[in-house]
Amino acid sequence: MEKDKLSAREKDLIAEARREAGSPRAEKTAPTPAERLAQLMAEEHAQTLERKRKMRRYGLTISGAIGALFVLWLLRAVRRR
Numbered sequence: 001m002e003k004d005k006l007s008a009r010e011k012d013l014i015a016e017a018r019r020e021a022g023s024p025r026a027e028k029t030a031p032t033p034a035e036r037l038a039q040l041m042a043e044e045h046a047q048t049l050e051r052k053r054k055m056r057r058y059g060l061t062i063s064g065a066i067g068a069l070f071v072l073w074l075l076r077a078v079r080r081r
Contacts, residue, residue, distance in 0.1 A: 006014070031039065
């Protein structure tokens with residue numbers, strides 16, 4: 001489209017879109033120390049929850065494997081007699 005054929009409203013919309021697209025830093029301000037601390041605490045909490053979930057899953061798996069080995073050993077020991 002040629003610029004001559006655009007209405008005033010269309011020109012304003014294009015200019016506004018260019019301002020928004022060209023300045024992402026204008027809207028994005030640096031977080032305050034309190035906000036940064038809250039963000040770090042939230043990230044650490046999420047990591048802790050993920051670590052606990054993995055420990056529970058692997059703990060059950062390892063405990064089950066040890067229990068199964070014990071039962072197999074016990075059955076083998078009882079069969080020999």
